[in-house]
Amino acid sequence: MLNQVFLHETSVVASRQKIARVEIHELKNIPIQPPPFRDRPKTEGAMLMEIETNDGVIGWSTSGYTHPVTVDLVAKFVAPRILGEDPFRTDRIPLLFDRHTFERPLGRAFVAAMAMIDIALWDIKGKTLGKPVHHLLGGARDRVPVYVTHGAAYDGAAVYSREELAAEAAHLVKLGNNHVKNTVGRQAIPDPKDDYLRMKAMREAIGPDVKLSMDGNLRMSIAEAIKLCNLCEELDIAFIEEPVYYNDPSVLAHLRSRTTIAVAAAENEKFAARDLLVAGAVDFLQPNVNNDGGYSQGLRTAALARAFNIPLSHGNGNGPHNIALHAGVINGGLVEYHFHKWMAYNAIFEHVPQPESGYLTVSQEPGLGLNPKHGLIREYKVN
Ligand SMILES: [Mg+2]
Incomplete structure (x- = not known):
């Protein structure tokens, strides 16, 4: 009875809810914790979106794409068109604009803006209904497996030596992590033999x-x-x-036929997921809610992958926002703890989940549970 009254009242409130304010904040020079054996990077920037409804519910989001052109695009073009819209009608929002997503060079900034809007609106949906977003997406699980990516050189820092990579990997494992990832192909001309020796040093260090x-x-x-995969097969x-290059579906399918190592690829364009699946190009599909369409597109991609019996996994710097998708959908999978980017999330947001024995426990707060720290925007906003 009480539940029915609550649901009735909630639906009345939700049906009157409108988007009343949209703001985008470009932040710079936020201090972050550098990686274990380096003193850089010490700072990071971010793009935050804030959407408030007429009844005072605030949704937050961020993007992996931080080009300043997004600020003007949102403020002058996107925000005015979505004011007054119902925040629950997330599939209606792209229809207000769709043609523009194909107009280069604004395309990438526009896609980022659409993803940020969708994420902030799902945060609003959760906060309005009193439910965590991953439960609204299907609620498959309350914790997700996590792997740690490390050893990438940022901010002009020197490339990690084999010894440094191995030491950092061993350190991360000592902290309780059970899956680590490193970047390959980063030499001026990719050098599979050198990459193999770097991966071998890591394997020897972690057991x-x-x-x-x-x-x-x-x-x-x-x-x-192909050469790198063949050399690395003995490293499990x-x-x-x-x-x-370009996540070319036919080239990835060819690689899969030549190695026993599982192949994963992301999709940043609307139809890449379909083409990767049809070509038999991937063992794991890696959508990023922050780069393409938010949770609404994440749900579509998950359903598409499910039809091909392909699980999702995750690979980008927006791990904390992608947790809800992987916890929500039936074929959700591994989430990436990208060391440098996770440190930025820790600096920006309250209560970011942290890995423990190979898992992240999902926030049970209404919405996403990712709200920025008090005073942060005032201190680091540049626009
Ligand atoms: Mg990646």
Whole structure:
């Protein structure tokens, strides 16, 4: 009875709810914790979106795409068009704009803006209904497995030596992590033999029982990727992520036919997921809610992958926002703890989940449970 009264009142409130304010904040020079054996990077920037409803519910989101052009695009073009819209009608929002997502060069900034809006609106849905977003997405699980990515050189810092990589991997395992990932293909001309020796040093440092993966960041030719995978097969690699240029589906499918290492790839464009699945190009599909369409698109991609019996996994710097998708959907999977980017989330948001024995426990707060720290925007906002 009480529940029915609550649901009735909630639906009355929700039906009158409107988007009343949209703001975008470009933040710079936020102090972050550098990686274990480095003194850089010490700061990070971010793009935050804030959407408030007429009844005072505030949804928050961020983007992996932080080009300042997004600020003007949202403030002058996107925000005015969505004011007054019902925050629950997330599939209606892209229809107000769809043509513009194909207009280059604004395309990438526009896609980022749409993703941020969708994420903030799902945060509002959760806060309005008193439910965590991952339960609204299906509620498959309350914790997700996590792997740690480390060893990438940022902010002009020197590339990690084999010894440094191995030491950092061993350190992360000592902290309780059971799956680590490193980048490959980052030499001026990709050098599979050198990458193999780097991965071998990591395997020797972490022992046989910890999972080890590698990320090519779209930098290798098919010949380089095949050579690297063949050399690394003896190292028991869990997966290789985005090994070849452009995530070309037919090239990835060819690689899969030449190695026993599982292949994972992300999709940043609307139809990439379909093409990767139809081509038999991936063992794991890696949508990023912050780059393409938010949770609404994440749900569609998850359903598409499910139809091909392909699980999702995750690979990008927006781990904390992607947790809800992987906890929510039936074929959700591993979430990436990208060391440098996770430190930025820790600096920006309250209550960011932290890995414990290979898992992240999902927030049970209404919404996403990712609200920025008090005073942070005032202190670091540049626009
Ligand atoms: Mg990656």
